[in-house]
Amino acid sequence: MRTHRAGALRAEHIGAQVRLGGWIHRRRDLGGLIFLDLRDRDGIVQVSVGPDWTPSDVIESVLEVTTESVILVRGKVVGRPQEARNPEMATGDVEVHADAIQVVGPAHLEALPIPVWRTKGEDPPSEELRLLHRHLDLRRPELQRNLALRHRLLQRTRATLTDLDFYEVETPILTKPTPEGARDYLVPSRVHRGQFYALPQSPQLYKQLLMVAGFDRYFQVARCFRDEDLRADRQPEFTQIDLEASFVSPEDVYGVLETLFVALWEEAGFAVSAPFRRLPFDEAMERYGTDKPDLRFGLELEDVSELVRGFRAFEQILSEGGRVRGIRVPGGAVLTRKDVDALTELARHAGLGGLATLKHQDGKLSGPLSKIDGMSAGAARLEDGDLLVATAGPDSLTSVVLDRVRRAVIARLALVPTQEHGFAWVYDFPLFEWDRESQSWLVAHHPFTAPHPDDVERLLQGDRSAVRALHYDLVYNGHELGSGSIRITDSEVQLLVLDLLGISQQEAERRFGFLLRALRAGAPPHGGFAVGFDRVVMLLAGADNLRDVIAFPKTTAARALFEDAPTELDPAELSELALKVDNA
RNA sequence: GGGGCUGUAGCUCAGUUUGGUUAGAGUGCCGGUCUGUCACACCGGAGGCCGCGGGUUCAAGUCCCGUCAGCCCCGCCA
Numbered sequence: 001m002r003t004h005r006a007g008a009l010r011a012e013h014i015g016a017q018v019r020l021g022g023w024i025h026r027r028r029d030l031g032g033l034i035f036l037d038l039r040d041r042d043g044i045v046q047v048s049v050g051p052d053w054t055p056s057d058v059i060e061s062v063l064e065v066t067t068e069s070v071i072l073v074r075g076k077v078v079g080r081p082q083e084a085r086n087p088e089m090a091t092g093d094v095e096v097h098a099d100a101i102q103v104v105g106p107a108h109l110e111a112l113p114i115p116v117w118r119t120k121g122e123d124p125p126s127e128e129l130r131l132l133h134r135h136l137d138l139r140r141p142e143l144q145r146n147l148a149l150r151h152r153l154l155q156r157t158r159a160t161l162t163d164l165d166f167y168e169v170e171t172p173i174l175t176k177p178t179p180e181g182a183r184d185y186l187v188p189s190r191v192h193r194g195q196f197y198a199l200p201q202s203p204q205l206y207k208q209l210l211m212v213a214g215f216d217r218y219f220q221v222a223r224c225f226r227d228e229d230l231r232a233d234r235q236p237e238f239t240q241i242d243l244e245a246s247f248v249s250p251e252d253v254y255g256v257l258e259t260l261f262v263a264l265w266e267e268a269g270f271a272v273s274a275p276f277r278r279l280p281f282d283e284a285m286e287r288y289g290t291d292k293p294d295l296r297f298g299l300e301l302e303d304v305s306e307l308v309r310g311f312r313a314f315e316q317i318l319s320e321g322g323r324v325r326g327i328r329v330p331g332g333a334v335l336t337r338k339d340v341d342a343l344t345e346l347a348r349h350a351g352l353g354g355l356a357t358l359k360h361q362d363g364k365l366s367g368p369l370s371k372i373d374g375m376s377a378g379a380a381r382l383e384d385g386d387l388l389v390a391t392a393g394p395d396s397l398t399s400v401v402l403d404r405v406r407r408a409v410i411a412r413l414a415l416v417p418t419q420e421h422g423f424a425w426v427y428d429f430p431l432f433e434w435d436r437e438s439q440s441w442l443v444a445h446h447p448f449t450a451p452h453p454d455d456v457e458r459l460l461q462g463d464r465s466a467v468r469a470l471h472y473d474l475v476y477n478g479h480e481l482g483s484g485s486i487r488i489t490d491s492e493v494q495l496l497v498l499d500l501l502g503i504s505q506q507e508a509e510r511r512f513g514f515l516l517r518a519l520r521a522g523a524p525p526h527g528g529f530a531v532g533f534d535r536v537v538m539l540l541a542g543a544d545n546l547r548d549v550i551a552f553p554k555t556t557a558a559r560a561l562f563e564d565a566p567t568e569l570d571p572a573e574l575s576e577l578a579l580k581v582d583n584a
Numbered sequence: 585g586g587g588g589c590u591g592u593a594g595c596u597c598a599g600u601u602u603g604g605u606u607a608g609a610g611u612g613c614c615g616g617u618c619u620g621u622c623a624c625a626c627c628g629g630a631g632g633c634c635g636c637g638g639g640u641u642c643a644a645g646u647c648c649c650g651u652c653a654g655c656c657c658c659g660c661c662a
Contacts, residue, residue: 030625031618050619067612084620092622109613113594119611119623123596128654181662201662228661229585349658446662545655556655 001072007043011093013077018096020045020073021104023139026117027067034062038073038096041144045091046080047073053097062101068112068139070105073098116140127547131561134552146541146549149268153537154221156267157241160260166217166243171206173199173223179511181446182226185236193578199225202530204446205515207244208487211526212518219243221533230556232545233479233535237554240482244528250472253484253527254425257474260531261481265421268540276423276474284426285395289325289403291426294478296417297410301325301402304390307380310372313353317392324392327402328380329409332387333361339412340389346408347391347401355405358388407478424475428452431459431469432500440502445471447497448515449485450527456493464500470527481536484529491519 004013006022022040029035034049049062053076065071075098086092114125116139124130130137137143158168177184177198184198200206202224210218222242230236245256258274265272277295284291287300304326308314314324329335344355358369360382365375369390380388389405391398409415431451432441441464443449451459452468459467470486488494494516498508509516537549547553554560574581 026622028621028624029618030621033619033621035621035624037622044622046622048620052619081620084622086622089622109594112612115595115612117612117623118596122611122623125595126591126654128591129595131654178662182660204662226661229659231661232656234661443662449662555653557653559653561654 005042006038006040006045007091009045009077009091009094009096011079014079014094016077018073018075018077020047020075020096021070022073023107023116024065024067024069024071029063034059035095036062036071036098038071039139039141041148043090043141046086046089046095047075047098047101048078048095049098049101054099058098058101061103065101065103066107066109068107068116068136069103070107072100072102072104074100112136128555128561131547131553131555134562138551143548146537146543147551149541150537150549152267153264153533153540156263157219157221157260157533160263161217161219161243161256164217164256164259166219166245167215169210169215169218169220171200171203171220171222175200175206180443182228185225185227188577188579190577201226202240203242204448205512207242207528208448208515208526209518211244211246211487212521212523214246214524216247216524217243217245218528222530227558230554230558233538235534235546235550235553236558238546239533241531241533242528243530244526246524246526248486248525248527250427250470250486250527253486253529254472257482257529257531261423261474264536264540270421270540272421272423276425279424279426279475280428281426281430281468282428285399289399289401289406291429291473292475292478292480293403293424294407294410295422295424295475296419296477297406297415298418299327299329299406299410299415301327301399301406304388308356308369308372308390311356311369313356313368314390314392322392323395323398324390325395325398325402326388326390327406327409328382329387329389329413330383331385331413332389332409333359333385335387335409335412343389343405343408346404350397350401350404352391352393352397352401354391355401356390358382358390360384360386422475422477425472426475427472428468429471429473431455431467431471431497432464434465441500443497443501444469445483445485447501447503448487448494450488451493451497459496459500462500472529474529474531476539479535479539480532482529482531484527486525486527489519489523489525491516494519 001019002021003018004020006020020038022038025037025039025044027034027036032051036047036049037044038047049059073096075096077094078097080093080095114129114133114136116136174187174197177186177196178201182201187197187199189195189197203220203222207218220242222240223237224240225237227236245253258276262272262274281291284293289301302325303323305318305324308324309318318324340357347355356369357367358365358380359367360377361384363384365377369375369388382388391401430444431449433444435442450470452470455467473483474481488497495505495508534546534549538546541549543549552560552562
């Protein structure tokens with residue numbers, strides 16, 4: 001049907017007889033001359049319809065056809081007159097003089113509630129309409145580009161990991177519910193009335209079994225499902241590049257992923273180099289207040305306890321051995337009262353008393369902290385125009401607040417990053433976390449993460465507080481791109497960790513018996529990683545929302561508007577599954 | 585589960601602060617003129633359940649209550 005794609009035509013095609021197929025993006029009817037912008041996957045080319053080269057019956061038919069209709073065009077590629085070239089179009093040096101046009105897919109006005117074409121600067125249609133008419137939204141060149149990039153990144157992933165000796169293996173979608181972690185999406189069994197499968201939150205246990213089975217290196221483009229509330233960067237079903245390797249240390253895993261990420265960034269047109277920075281968890285929390293710091297900026301957190309000694313609001317916390325931590329913000333004096341109030345509200349919301357500030361402007365100090373006896377710009381190390389923000393409380397709270405303050409200040413002052421690509425490995429995470437709500441120790445990541453060898457002794461003594469895990473996250477510009485760990489391969493250690501989580505041996509055998517049996521059958525040391533692929537595509541596409549890199553995403557209420565899911569079932573269907581719905 | 589923002593013409597938005605004449609603009613759509621446009625230009629026209637339900641009022645797009653939907657955030661996401 002076609003000889004070329006419309007968007008692929010260039011000066012080198014001048015003189016060629018071509019047949020094209022595509023959508024009418026725009027039309028400009030000058031009376032005696034009609035221009036059609038013909039759009040396909042590769043872009044847009046101008047089709048020119050004029051009496052000197054187009055039969056009159058074809059001109060007649062063009063007058064009838066609506067935008068977004070699908071047409072087949074036969075014609076000749078010609079160079080445009082010099083003054084009529086369009087340097088803003090990839091195809092702008094040429095146009096197609098049509099001698100035949102066939103409307104093969106007419107578009108009806110009532111089927112086009114949202115426009116594909118937009119004027120410059122016009123806001124896109126509402127998210128609701130875009131999702132409801134997704135087939136139209138996806139026609140937009142921007143989303144076509146995003147999904148094309150996604151395709152290339154996927155293929156590059158497959159090629160890179162295949163080069164590194166990884167096998168791509170598929171694992172089940174219908175699997176076993178897991179009480180820990182996120183809520184499962186459940187699937188009722190028809191054959192086994194009253195029993196349920198779960199959709200996988202990740203292929204974690206399967207990939208460990210593949211290592212026990214001797215596949216040595218595995219990866220998968222794995223769809224994962226978690227029934228939790230959404231965010232701009234979180235969808236209920238999402239794609240992980242899941243991988244696992246045998247006989248590896250954390251450094252071996254870092255090496256594989258650095259090769260992969262350098263390749264992916266190159267695919268998107270960015271040169272980055274490995275190795276990435278290494279940052280222990282404790283250091284990340286101390287210097288940035290978060291385990292996923294944006295390393296493109298300075299603005300590190302500091303202990304300013306000594307500097308602010310004598311400030312009444314902090315006295316009690318300091319006398320109880322607590323700390324005052326703060327951030328020096330170069331140029332922060334331009335922040336308005338309103339800005340500072342918003343930051344203070346952040347702190348209050350998190351459960352701290354508030355924020356205290358010290359401003360150095362026009363040679364004078366101001367702000368609550370300026371009232372401390374003997375305070376000076378020199379002592380506070382503030383240049384003229386700088387601002388110090390400080391707060392007191394437990395580290396767990398000041399970290400959270402100062403991380404948010406740091407990010408808010410970076411955004412508000414539109415600071416210039418010191419580097420473009422801030423990759424880092426964060427490692428030495430704690431194995432357990434104290435959960436205030438349940439007043440119990442929970443596993444920080446998943447219960448198959450190996451403890452740090454240096455901390456196993458403490459673990460054996462039942463001390464959960466200071467045990468590090470062989471767990472690592474890959475962080476990029478303040479985003480977590482993925483995480484992984486070395487796994488437990490000793491069934492006794494596995495039982496111990498489960499025991500420390502309050503899972504008895506009997507219960508462990510019942511729930512994870514298949515894993516324990518596998519570990520006892522000759523398990524190689526192994527570890528791996530899972531990349532949040534959607535988020536990677538989002539960042540590389542420059543999108544600010546996951547929905548713009550997923551063909552058919554869900555709304556924040558986890559609905560699919562286009563196909564209208566989820567949906568109610570007929571009583572007969574429920575009955576076959578032995579289900580009763582209680583909507584009360 | 586909680587908080588915030590938004591909902592007015594097919595689409596994108598004004599109008600809501602301070603209730604008051606016939607609810608506007610751009611774009612799209614329809615009709616007309618136009619042979620070098622590319623946000624074509626120009627002339628004319630049609631198009632409204634102001635998300636939905638209730639209330640206050642002489643009077644509601646505008647105030648109050650509820651509800652639905654979309655988006656953003658907190659909780660949640662081993």
